[in-house]
Amino acid sequence: MRIYTVGGCVRDRLLGRAHGDRDWVVVGATPEQMLAAGFTPVGKEFPVFLHPVTREEYALARTERKRAPGYHGFVFHAAPDVTLEQDLARRDLTINAMAMDETGALIDPFGGRHDLEAKVLRHVSDAFAEDPVRILRLARFAARFHDFTVAPETLALARRMVAAGEVDALVPERVWQELARGLMEPRPSRMFEVLRDCGALARLLPEVDRLWGVPQRAEVHPEVDTGAHLLLVLDAAAALDAALPARFAALLHDLGKGSTPRELWPRHPGHEQRGVELARAVCERLRVPAECRDVALVVAREHGHVHRALELDAEALVELLERCDALRRPALFAHVLDACEADFRGRTGYADASYPQRARLLSALAAARLIDAGAVAASAGPDGAAIARAVHAARVEAVRSALS
Numbered sequence: 001m002r003i004y005t006v007g008g009c010v011r012d013r014l015l016g017r018a019h020g021d022r023d024w025v026v027v028g029a030t031p032e033q034m035l036a037a038g039f040t041p042v043g044k045e046f047p048v049f050l051h052p053v054t055r056e057e058y059a060l061a062r063t064e065r066k067r068a069p070g071y072h073g074f075v076f077h078a079a080p081d082v083t084l085e086q087d088l089a090r091r092d093l094t095i096n097a098m099a100m101d102e103t104g105a106l107i108d109p110f111g112g113r114h115d116l117e118a119k120v121l122r123h124v125s126d127a128f129a130e131d132p133v134r135i136l137r138l139a140r141f142a143a144r145f146h147d148f149t150v151a152p153e154t155l156a157l158a159r160r161m162v163a164a165g166e167v168d169a170l171v172p173e174r175v176w177q178e179l180a181r182g183l184m185e186p187r188p189s190r191m192f193e194v195l196r197d198c199g200a201l202a203r204l205l206p207e208v209d210r211l212w213g214v215p216q217r218a219e220v221h222p223e224v225d226t227g228a229h230l231l232l233v234l235d236a237a238a239a240l241d242a243a244l245p246a247r248f249a250a251l252l253h254d255l256g257k258g259s260t261p262r263e264l265w266p267r268h269p270g271h272e273q274r275g276v277e278l279a280r281a282v283c284e285r286l287r288v289p290a291e292c293r294d295v296a297l298v299v300a301r302e303h304g305h306v307h308r309a310l311e312l313d314a315e316a317l318v319e320l321l322e323r324c325d326a327l328r329r330p331a332l333f334a335h336v337l338d339a340c341e342a343d344f345r346g347r348t349g350y351a352d353a354s355y356p357q358r359a360r361l362l363s364a365l366a367a368a369r370l371i372d373a374g375a376v377a378a379s380a381g382p383d384g385a386a387i388a389r390a391v392h393a394a395r396v397e398a399v400r401s402a403l404s
Helices: 008-015 031-036 084-089 112-118 126-130 133-144 152-163 172-183 188-198 200-204 226-239 244-252 255-259 271-286 290-307 314-323 330-345 356-370 373-380 384-403
Strands: 002-006 023-027 048-050 057-060 062-066 074-078
Touching: 002 008, 002 084, 008 112, 023 084, 031 048, 031 057, 062 084, 126 152, 133 152, 133 172, 133 188, 133 200, 152 188, 152 200, 172 188, 172 244, 172 271, 188 200, 188 226, 226 244, 226 330, 244 271, 244 290, 244 330, 255 271, 271 290, 290 314, 290 330, 290 356, 314 356, 314 384, 330 356, 356 384, 373 384
Parallel strands: 023 057
Antiparallel strands: 002 023, 048 057, 062 074
């Protein structure tokens, strides 16, 4: 039995980066030997065990063979005669196909260290084409290691996979998982650039892909192209260290511009409401978690109004806060503001611009939340509509006083 650390922890150690959980591969062992050593089995499709003390995962060396389209169409083989090199050969990228033994000696049969030094993302073998999730992982690693380039042969292979319909077999949950992880990387725009370059974006998120080539008014958007704006917005959200709900909302905020009739370009009247329906469809298709969905729909509908917050009087501010459900869900509204600030800054020349709209809206929200809604309701009588009007009026008056 020989034990190696493999994958991302080896890569990050060579890069001098902090890494989280270690991945272990065991060569020359049987499941029975692992059980006898006190390990706990947890793998469903292939043998994975938890260490009796550290609770880290140890996987038996394995090979895999494609038998059907899609992510689940694999047969795995784990046995004592499977070598470390055979196990590494099934991995996606050369930088993830390295191992270290217990002495710290590097095992690098596919040139991963060279590609790390050259800053290249390159597939290990043509087996890359057997798993469409690897296209998403390639794009995600491009967002993490944003100064790396994708090897031309790897991009060409990804394009052939898309043409063969492989990405069409991806299950929504796995697409969402990889998109969510990519959005949280330091340069999320790179993920969508790679997906677009290989044609996968048009298959997975056609609503996003069609934004490229759609012009906007240059006096508002110096970058003009809506797709170029989207990439700037995604990176602006990352620069704000925004949470996933805000970053996902940033991704979907302008979908309505992709459906604007050409004769109206570069104006996009009504794009917000069209965008809401498109964003809703994306969320349903990918089975997006409720919080991310709710923030995305509010931002798609209200980002223009949020940008105009400095022009709004107390009445309009309270109406906006109520439409955003900010009084009941202030944490959701915080994500909305992050996405809107990213939208504002995601324009050529605006990366470091101030966004005073945030402070005005937060001041209005704080004032509106100070009123005693129960007391107002009690004095308004039993009629529900009258209570709603009275509470709204009290909020408006509180906001007017605070802003004056």
